[in-house]
Amino acid sequence: MANTQLLGLFEEPQKVADAMGELKSAGFPVEDLDIYSGSPFPEGAFGEHEAEHRLFMFPLVGALIGFAIGLLWTAGTQISYPLITGGKPILSIPPMTIIMYENTMLGAILFTVLGVLFESRLPKRDLGLYDERITEGFIGLYVDCPEERASAAESVLASNGAEEIKKA
Amino acid sequence: MAHEEHAIPQVPTHQEVASDIMARFQDVNRRYWSWLSLLALLFAGGIVGFVIRLSDGFDDRSNWGYYTATLSFLASTFLAMPIISAGLRLAKANWRRPLTRLTENMAITGVLIWLMLIPSLIALPATEGRLSVWFDFPHWMAFRGGNLMVWGTVVLIGLMLLWLLALPDLAAVRDHMPTSPRGKIAKALSFGWTGNVRQWRVLHSGALLLGAFYLLLYPTLQTLLQADFQAGLLPGMKDAIAPVTALINALQGAVGMTLVVMYVMRRFGGYERYFGIDQFWALSKPLLAFSLLWFYFWWGSFITFWYGRQPGETELIRFIVLDSYRYPLMASFLLNFIGPVVALIWNPVRRSIWGPTIVGAGVLVGALINHIRWYVAPFSVPDPPAGESWPHVLQQIPAGQLPEVADILIIIGGISGSVLLFMLINKIIPVVSMWEVGEGLRLVKVRRFLARYAMVIAKSH
Numbered sequence: 001m002a003n004t005q006l007l008g009l010f011e012e013p014q015k016v017a018d019a020m021g022e023l024k025s026a027g028f029p030v031e032d033l034d035i036y037s038g039s040p041f042p043e044g045a046f047g048e049h050e051a052e053h054r055l056f057m058f059p060l061v062g063a064l065i066g067f068a069i070g071l072l073w074t075a076g077t078q079i080s081y082p083l084i085t086g087g088k089p090i091l092s093i094p095p096m097t098i099i100m101y102e103n104t105m106l107g108a109i110l111f112t113v114l115g116v117l118f119e120s121r122l123p124k125r126d127l128g129l130y131d132e133r134i135t136e137g138f139i140g141l142y143v144d145c146p147e148e149r150a151s152a153a154e155s156v157l158a159s160n161g162a163e164e165i166k167k168a
Numbered sequence: 169m170a171h172e173e174h175a176i177p178q179v180p181t182h183q184e185v186a187s188d189i190m191a192r193f194q195d196v197n198r199r200y201w202s203w204l205s206l207l208a209l210l211f212a213g214g215i216v217g218f219v220i221r222l223s224d225g226f227d228d229r230s231n232w233g234y235y236t237a238t239l240s241f242l243a244s245t246f247l248a249m250p251i252i253s254a255g256l257r258l259a260k261a262n263w264r265r266p267l268t269r270l271t272e273n274m275a276i277t278g279v280l281i282w283l284m285l286i287p288s289l290i291a292l293p294a295t296e297g298r299l300s301v302w303f304d305f306p307h308w309m310a311f312r313g314g315n316l317m318v319w320g321t322v323v324l325i326g327l328m329l330l331w332l333l334a335l336p337d338l339a340a341v342r343d344h345m346p347t348s349p350r351g352k353i354a355k356a357l358s359f360g361w362t363g364n365v366r367q368w369r370v371l372h373s374g375a376l377l378l379g380a381f382y383l384l385l386y387p388t389l390q391t392l393l394q395a396d397f398q399a400g401l402l403p404g405m406k407d408a409i410a411p412v413t414a415l416i417n418a419l420q421g422a423v424g425m426t427l428v429v430m431y432v433m434r435r436f437g438g439y440e441r442y443f444g445i446d447q448f449w450a451l452s453k454p455l456l457a458f459s460l461l462w463f464y465f466w467w468g469s470f471i472t473f474w475y476g477r478q479p480g481e482t483e484l485i486r487f488i489v490l491d492s493y494r495y496p497l498m499a500s501f502l503l504n505f506i507g508p509v510v511a512l513i514w515n516p517v518r519r520s521i522w523g524p525t526i527v528g529a530g531v532l533v534g535a536l537i538n539h540i541r542w543y544v545a546p547f548s549v550p551d552p553p554a555g556e557s558w559p560h561v562l563q564q565i566p567a568g569q570l571p572e573v574a575d576i577l578i579i580i581g582g583i584s585g586s587v588l589l590f591m592l593i594n595k596i597i598p599v600v601s602m603w604e605v606g607e608g609l610r611l612v613k614v615r616r617f618l619a620r621y622a623m624v625i626a627k628s629h
Contacts, residue, residue: 013610038340039182039606040368051366055373059381095302098314098388105385106321109378113328116374117359120367122335124360134363135340137183137606142364 058115066107214581233547254379275326404480427528503534
């Protein structure tokens, strides 16, 4: 059976925390509840599910790729066109480090940006169940539940003072 | 922080702040257009100055000294400003919240600065036969390609930092100005941000990471700037701490610029409730520290040359310290060290809005003069005769070079162009971060404390 999504809009954070607690007590899995807000609250403030992310892996991978490219680029060009100057080694390490460092950083940065987008599930063409008042300071409590439990969720949201409840 | 007048401090709500900032953001009044037109005119003058220089070609490098000094000044003030945001966010300074976006928006000037870099790089001689951090690396791969990449990456991080941290506010603009052209731009740039728990968590981590990368790469930019555009052109210049000196001076310039821009936004933009005494007072402390460090690093360099007494060192000191560029050094000494220290050691000056602003403005003037000394001087040193290596001692000390009309146009145009870009981006991305201020407000509570009221700020993590 298809799921129903509900979005309760609240003005008071305390009411959201209360509604969240009541929904969890009523057996709604915490993974199916989400909070939408115009500015962040301290982690766990509403007792919400703290989604894990692997953002920190992205810059590491990017840095490794960038470093490898930097090394191949600088060493490769010098080995491909070996010009011995004053009997010095072909590979000129100090300037190579500048390019390798720069490539390492560039890789890390690009992968970080990609990581932020991927882990945030962006870009999103369709905002889904959303309300413009969220960026004004309202807080949205999102519930994803089976259709037969939608009315129970709705009554929890309403009894805790939701200004409006949207459904999809 | 106790309140002086024993009054009950008023803490606005997120809704009030969001609606106030949005109202100011939406307001594009006549004064804004007047300033924009004036800046565009001055920037056009800068382009005329640039074309004059271009018509003279690149054979005489001394023509490009003031241009490079302008480039260096912009890179050491405007482009250094995102460091303030990144550093204060890492340090979790609560007072930073109203001013971080202002410093991040300055990253847009990096586009102009990167474009300005290209002619300066063309004006540099090949690395063969002279001391350089690139040794005998093929020249396109090395100092031209390397500089373009490093500077480009710094600019890219700044822009990415700005964009990612602006996603929630771009979403707010999208939501509240859906039909206007600015709203449509914001909609495209907001990437469908909705502000759920996962997005906020990732944004926090991403901002910290990108900020840390900016802090890691910006010193490389300053190192290359100093090594390629100054040390590599000055026979006898062997100063191990020069890149750090340049970095410290850039941080001083960034703080000075932030103070001045905050004052302007407060005075003319209507943002007085966001840029208050807390921000000016708090920033005056690092400004005092950087002013002391200005002298420490300058002295550290000077004394090694002074006691070294090698021919290359004595000639160099005569050139950039005692003779040709004595007056620019004295002016910078006064504006970047003596003035700020004497003024900011006084509590009433430091704990005011006007005091740090005046000092900040002075620091910027001093920084511009110092950058002229740093980069016009090496650009005025002639190349050695064809086929000969660069000497280790200045053969003859060039006279101090005064700016010509084209140089003055370039200096004014470069600064105006940067401010112009900043003003334009402020109408795409709000200059005060609604979400960051809103987050901070939730952490503030007013509590009775004995006979007065105090604002208690919670730690968010």
